[in-house]
Amino acid sequence: xxxxxxxxxxxxxxxxxxxxxxxxxxxxxxxxxxxxxxxxxxxxxxxxxxxxxxxxxxxxxxxxxxxxxxxxxxxxxxxxxxxxxxxxxxxxxxxxxxxxxxxxxxxxxxxxxxxxxxxxxxxxxxxxxxxxxxxxxxxxxxxxxxxxxxxxxxxxxxxxxxxxxxxxxxxxxxxxxxxxxxxxxxxxxxxxxxxxxxxxxxxxxxxxxxxxxxxxxxxxxxxxxxxxxxxxxxxxxxxxxxxxxxxxxxxxxxxxxxxxxxxxxxxxxxxxxxxxxxxxxxxxxxxxxxxxxxxxxxxxxxxxxxxxxxxxxxxxxxxxxxxxxxxxxxxxxxxxxxxxxxxxxxxxxxxxxxxxxxxxxxxxxxxxxxxxxxxxxxxxxxxxxxxxxxxxxxxxxxxxxxxxxxxxxxxxxxxxxxxxxxxxxxxxxxxxxxxxxxxxxxxxxxxxxxxxxxxxxxxxxxxxxxxxxxxxxxxxxxxxxxxxxxxxxxxxxxxxxxxxxx
Amino acid sequence: xxxxxxxxxxxxxxxxxxxxxxxxxxxxxxxxxxxxxxxxxxxxxxxxxxxxxxxxxxxxxxxxxxxxxxxxxxxxxxxxxxxxxxxxxxxxxxxxxxxxxxxxxxxxxxxxxxxxxxxxxxxxxxxxxxxxxxxxxxxxxxxxxxxxxxxxxxxxxxxxxxxxxxxxxxxxxxxxxxxxxxxxxxxxxxxxxxxxxxxxxxxxxxxxxxxxxxxxxxxxxxxxxxxxxxxxxxxxxxxxxxxxxxxxxxxxxxxxxxxxxxxxxxxxxxxxxxxxxxxxxxxxxxxxxxxxxxxxxxxxxxxxxxxxxxxxxxxxxxxxxxxxxxxxx
Ligand SMILES: Nc1ncnc2c1ncn2[C@@H]1O[C@H](COP(=O)(O)OP(=O)(O)OP(=O)(O)O)[C@@H](O)[C@H]1O
Ligand SMILES: [Mg+2]
Numbered sequence: 052x053x054x055x056x057x058x059x060x061x062x063x064x065x066x067x068x069x070x071x072x073x074x075x076x077x078x079x080x081x082x083x084x085x086x087x088x089x090x091x092x093x094x095x096x097x098x099x100x101x102x103x104x105x106x107x108x109x110x111x112x113x114x115x116x117x118x119x120x121x122x123x124x125x126x127x128x129x130x131x132x133x134x135x136x137x138x139x140x141x142x143x144x145x146x147x148x149x150x151x152x153x154x155x156x157x158x159x160x161x162x163x164x165x166x167x168x169x170x171x172x173x174x175x176x177x178x179x180x181x182x183x184x185x186x187x188x189x190x191x192x193x194x195x196x197x198x199x200x201x202x203x204x205x206x207x208x209x210x211x212x213x214x215x216x217x218x219x220x221x222x223x224x225x226x227x228x229x230x231x232x233x234x235x236x237x238x239x240x241x242x243x244x245x246x247x248x249x250x251x252x253x254x255x256x257x258x259x260x261x262x263x264x265x266x267x268x269x270x271x272x273x274x275x276x277x278x279x280x281x282x283x284x285x286x287x288x289x290x291x292x293x294x295x296x297x298x299x300x301x302x303x304x305x306x307x308x309x310x311x312x313x314x315x316x317x318x319x320x321x322x323x324x325x326x327x328x329x330x331x332x333x334x335x336x337x338x339x340x341x342x343x344x345x346x347x348x349x350x351x352x353x354x355x356x357x358x359x360x361x362x363x364x365x366x367x368x369x370x371x372x373x374x375x376x377x378x379x380x381x382x383x384x385x386x387x388x389x390x391x392x393x394x395x396x397x398x399x400x401x402x403x404x405x406x407x408x409x410x411x412x413x414x415x416x417x418x419x420x421x422x423x424x425x426x427x428x429x430x431x432x433x434x435x436x437x438x439x440x441x442x443x444x445x446x447x448x449x450x451x452x453x454x455x456x457x458x459x460x461x462x463x464x465x466x467x468x469x470x471x472x473x474x475x476x477x478x479x480x481x482x483x484x485x486x487x488x489x490x491x492x493x494x495x496x497x498x499x500x501x502x503x504x505x506x507x508x509x510x511x512x513x514x515x516x517x518x519x520x521x522x523x524x525x526x527x528x529x530x531x532x533x534x535x536x537x538x539x540x541x542x543x544x545x546x547x548x549x550x551x552x553x
Numbered sequence: 554x555x556x557x558x559x560x561x562x563x564x565x566x567x568x569x570x571x572x573x574x575x576x577x578x579x580x581x582x583x584x585x586x587x588x589x590x591x592x593x594x595x596x597x598x599x600x601x602x603x604x605x606x607x608x609x610x611x612x613x614x615x616x617x618x619x620x621x622x623x624x625x626x627x628x629x630x631x632x633x634x635x636x637x638x639x640x641x642x643x644x645x646x647x648x649x650x651x652x653x654x655x656x657x658x659x660x661x662x663x664x665x666x667x668x669x670x671x672x673x674x675x676x677x678x679x680x681x682x683x684x685x686x687x688x689x690x691x692x693x694x695x696x697x698x699x700x701x702x703x704x705x706x707x708x709x710x711x712x713x714x715x716x717x718x719x720x721x722x723x724x725x726x727x728x729x730x731x732x733x734x735x736x737x738x739x740x741x742x743x744x745x746x747x748x749x750x751x752x753x754x755x756x757x758x759x760x761x762x763x764x765x766x767x768x769x770x771x772x773x774x775x776x777x778x779x780x781x782x783x784x785x786x787x788x789x790x791x792x793x794x795x796x797x798x799x800x801x802x803x804x805x806x807x808x809x810x811x812x813x814x815x816x817x818x819x820x821x822x823x824x825x826x827x828x829x830x831x832x833x834x835x836x837x838x839x840x841x842x843x844x845x846x847x848x849x850x851x852x853x854x855x856x857x858x859x860x861x862x863x864x865x866x867x868x869x870x871x872x873x874x875x876x877x878x879x880x881x882x
């Protein structure tokens with residue numbers, strides 16, 4: 052047994068226009084959780100993709116258990132004992148859980164001259180594997196019926212089934228609730244006890260200190276250093292990540308709420324298990340937090356306000372006038388913007404450039420003579436936004452799919468800023484965004500509020516909800532169960548309302 | 554330094570591999586058959602290319618939004634037939650409408666476009682509102698349009714066209730066929746539409762991520778309907794020109810042109826995954842095909858073999874083209 056389970060030495064990788072990794076070295080001890088930290092675009096995902104054989108590195112060596120290895124592709128990585136749960140999960144939702152676990156290496160049995168898939172064995176083994184990740188679930192169920200956290204558990208079960216020695220988790224908790232995070236941590240601890248090394252990427256500071264043994268930090272494609280988690284504090288990590296001190300996590304809120312701009316009266320979904328009889332008032336200059344557990348129907352409610360979902364009854368008043376919003380286009384026309392929570396599904400246009408992604412919702416503002424798009428103006432809009440949100444990209448012509456996850460999120464935020472809405476609904480606005488950039492986004496929210504605009508923020512991060520909201524409306528099971536002002540909000544009183552099922 | 558240069562050179566080759574192969578092919582054929590490079594042959598090729606290019610432009614919008622239009626060829630045929638019935642010589646014995654007065658050409662063109670657009674409009678609506686997959690919706694429309702064409706022409710082949718009509722295809726300006734200019738104007742128009750207007754941006758966005766497009770406030774249904782209507786308008790124009798070129802039309806005019814057009818677009822880099830495709834690429838795709846056909850005719854290759862080669866070229870061309878995206882990782 053070598054001292055390190057995994058060593059990556061002198062790894063470099065360039066993409067057209069960016070040096071994503073520059074001579075990076077990390078060493079992971081066996082049976083430890085090794086956190087990998089850095090700002091958006093620091094190169095964390097790229098490093099892991101090199102390890103997992105998705106990208107071919109330009110330079111560098113990889114040692115597993117002291118032995119040099121060459122990893123050809125993802126399949127090869129799996130067989131060498133490296134597994135990865137991606138930042139963006141890519142499962143096959145229409146097939147069963149078991150098939151997803153055994154995809155590509157189904158257990159077979161001989162029937163005469165033929166080899167056929169041995170379903171019974173597959174389901175039995177899948178059941179055992181799921182039990183190991185503390186998930187007692189029917190392996191015959193379609194994967195698509197699971198929540199994101201359960202899908203992650205399935206991915207981990209897959210890693211276990213390949214007897215992985217190194218498991219990479221890239222932002223596994225960015226869309227999980229607190230309970231689900233706890234469940235994931237239990238699984239991680241189990242794996243660690245079995246001697247597996249876990250590489251853990253996350254932007255959530257508190258998690259890092261709780262779960263990890265070692266912390267490696269990267270900045271701008273370079274390796275900064277590795278420390279034992281117990282010698283570190285959140286502030287120390289941030290300082291090493293950003294290269295400067297960051298004294299506050301939240302900017303001072305000096306916006307002043309004014310008269311109501313949006314009112315919901317008795318808004319009820321056409322679906323039986325969704326939001327019911329919601330009354331809500333939003334004021335100009337206000338940042339309204341929407342709290343609740345996953346399944347509280349906050350996203351659904353906001354999608355209805357934006358015209359993505361239908362309401363059966365209830366009224367929406369915008370600037371005192373009753374409005375009917377049937378489609379997103381209607382909402383946008385009225386001056387409402389929505390940053391959706393599912394970045395990949397409903398946010399980015401992967402094959403289009405950053406410029407197109409930023410400008411697509413506000414092109415009406417950039418037409419000359421009623422028809423010709425003014426490229427110069429669009430270019431200016433885009434470069435302003437790239438600068439304002441410090442989006443890390445070689446050029447505005449770069450395809451958005453080649454940006455890091457956090458930078459993609461910033462592009463989507465720019466899209467809606469460009470549209471200059473009166474009300475901006477932000478569903479998990481800082482998902483996958485590093486601490487420095489979070490601060491910038493919070494500042495933008497406050498600036499918008501100061502201009503008399505109103506913001507509704509859905510967030511599963513308690514700290515963010517409490518730190519940023521003037522008022523927090525809490526939902527549970529489709530109903531509004533309570534409201535607390537930003538000053539009196541605490542984790543406890545929010546949770547009290549969030550779990551008030553009757 | 555040196556390494557960077559050689560890499561660049563390799564990149565240039567791999568990104569333009571199709572153009573290079575076509576140029577090599579042209580050079581080879583011109584060495585074997587010197588009159589391949591003659592002005593006469595050039596105008597021949599440009600006349601053929603012009604019509605195909607316009608059809609491919611039409612279908613490209615459907616492909617970029619992950620759709621398709623299998624009714625293209627039949628719409629071209631219907632356009633050719635309607636134009637044919639309205640533009641016959643007054644003294645032609647088999648005149649379809651014996652008492653038809655001499656209609657102005659532009660009016661006939663407008664009539665043809667207007668009628669064909671109806672089918673595009675229906676395609677667009679069926680795809681947008683009934684959510685029928687475009688492949689199936691337009692497959693049905695293909696049969697419907699064929700049937701309508703049969704009913705309309707009673708399956709009689711048309712001929713005896715007026716000279717001012719056939720002149721559109723045979724006429725030249727300083728030795729360059731009118732059709733060349735017409736195709737050029739359409740190419741320019743589509744380039745403008747795709748790159749400089751909201752419609753173009755919306756089209757790419759819908760192809761890239763339809764749900765995100767809807768959420769960004771794009772009227773997806775309306776954009777799609779526009780795309781299918783524009784497509785059938787272009788097919789109408791192509792049919793009109795094709796009739797002029799051939800000097801006649803029948804219900805089988807345009808048969809299976811859609812397949813060639815889809816192949817040409819794909820060769821030209823229009824992605825079947827949506828959101829990707831450029832007018833210049835489509836032109837290259839059409840040229841690859843037309844130059845190939847013309848080269849084979851020049852080399853007097855047996856027609857049966859020409860089909861085999863054409864099929865192989867489609868596959869190889871797309872495979873070569875995809876490499877430049879796959880190689881990026
Ligand atoms: N396929 C690609 N093509 C071009 N550039 C890429 C590609 N993948 C990543 N990059 C670039 O490499 C850099 C590092 O990206 P990476 O995804 O590794 O960042 P990250 O540290 O994971 O950030 P985040 O926290 O936002 O996920 C970024 O500048 C990104 O734009
Ligand atoms: Mg990442």
